[in-house]
Amino acid sequence: MTDPPPAPLKRPSLIELDDAPAADPAQAETIPDAAPTGRAMQTLARATTGRASALTRAALWVFSTLFAFILSVAAWDFVTSLLSRNNLLGSLALLLVGAALAVLLLLAMREAAAFARMARIDRLRAQAITARSTADLAAARRILTALTALYRPRPETAWGLARLKDQQAEVFDADALLNLAETELMAPLDTAALAEIESAARQVATVTALVPMALADVATALFVNLRMIRRLAQIYGGRSSSLGNLALLRRVFTALLGAGALALADDLIGSVASGGILGKLSRRFGEGVVNGALTARVGLAAMEACRPLPFAALPKPGTTTTISRALAGFLSRAKDQS
Numbered sequence: 001m002t003d004p005p006p007a008p009l010k011r012p013s014l015i016e017l018d019d020a021p022a023a024d025p026a027q028a029e030t031i032p033d034a035a036p037t038g039r040a041m042q043t044l045a046r047a048t049t050g051r052a053s054a055l056t057r058a059a060l061w062v063f064s065t066l067f068a069f070i071l072s073v074a075a076w077d078f079v080t081s082l083l084s085r086n087n088l089l090g091s092l093a094l095l096l097v098g099a100a101l102a103v104l105l106l107l108a109m110r111e112a113a114a115f116a117r118m119a120r121i122d123r124l125r126a127q128a129i130t131a132r133s134t135a136d137l138a139a140a141r142r143i144l145t146a147l148t149a150l151y152r153p154r155p156e157t158a159w160g161l162a163r164l165k166d167q168q169a170e171v172f173d174a175d176a177l178l179n180l181a182e183t184e185l186m187a188p189l190d191t192a193a194l195a196e197i198e199s200a201a202r203q204v205a206t207v208t209a210l211v212p213m214a215l216a217d218v219a220t221a222l223f224v225n226l227r228m229i230r231r232l233a234q235i236y237g238g239r240s241s242s243l244g245n246l247a248l249l250r251r252v253f254t255a256l257l258g259a260g261a262l263a264l265a266d267d268l269i270g271s272v273a274s275g276g277i278l279g280k281l282s283r284r285f286g287e288g289v290v291n292g293a294l295t296a297r298v299g300l301a302a303m304e305a306c307r308p309l310p311f312a313a314l315p316k317p318g319t320t321t322t323i324s325r326a327l328a329g330f331l332s333r334a335k336d337q338s
Contacts, residue, residue: 167180232299235306
């Protein structure tokens with residue numbers, strides 16, 4: 001018995017078209033990259049606004065207290081044992097421990113003073129809002145007295161203080177008096193604050209675009225934003241410290257997230273560049289533009305938080321104008337490279 005012949009193999013049919021143009025891979029459309037999301041600033045916002053649970057806070061308090069207790073007992077045993085063996089070395093150790101405690105006390109006092117200065121600025125701003133809404137002339141004059149005491153040591157406000165002193169006696173309206181104070185005192189400070197915000201936005205954008213290391217953009221964004229907030233507080237008289245900077249940064253990010261200002265929308269991209277520019281840039285330059293724009297937004301929010309008077313007589317800085325001015329050179333560099 002013979003085996004049946006094998007079935008023929010099925011082959012794909014090939015239809016040749018003589019008139020069809022040859023395919024050119026160079027003419028194929030490029031696959032667009034994902035839209036930039038501002039990962040560094042978004043990560044920084046989540047890290048600074050996340051509130052620890054009650055169990056986490058209790059654990060941190062217990063372990064920090066235990067560590068401080070163990071360190072204190074170890075230092076005590078070290079000094080007493082050294083005194084029993086050698087009076088000179090023991091006295092030197094006691095002196096060093098006392099100096100360390102004095103430094104810690106000074107640091108704690110500096111942090112407390114920084115928080116007190118921030119609270120003073122917040123009270124002045126709240127009092128100005130109340131005085132303007134109730135047309136309270138006496139409250140407005142008290143605010144001017146507090147502002148004069150706050151800015152008297154500052155050379156850049158000397159001319160504004162002199163003009164304010166000459167004109168405030170002729171003003172008998174709370175709104176006009178507060179407008180006069182804002183015009184004479186806040187204008188030079190606002191100019192300096194906007195310069196700091198634009199510089200910080202350019203730094204974050206440049207590092208994000210040029211440094212491809214992982215988390216380098218997040219670390220840069222944290223450092224630059226903290227430095228920007230510290231300088232803004234110094235410009236307006238707050239002189240915030242390390243913990244004060246973190247507290248103010250957390251408050252600013254919380255306000256921005258609550259208002260949706262850090263949500264990446266189409267108007268943010270449109271406010272930075274014209275329609276087709278970002279589509280021509282590389283992925284890193286797109287991230288740099290978005291991170292720089294979000295840094296500018298954070299700076300404007302921190303400017304309002306550090307300012308002792310709310311914006312009324314002077315125009316509030318616009319987000320679009322500030323971002324465009326801050327990233328003008330960066331965008332021109334990006335277009336040249338693209």
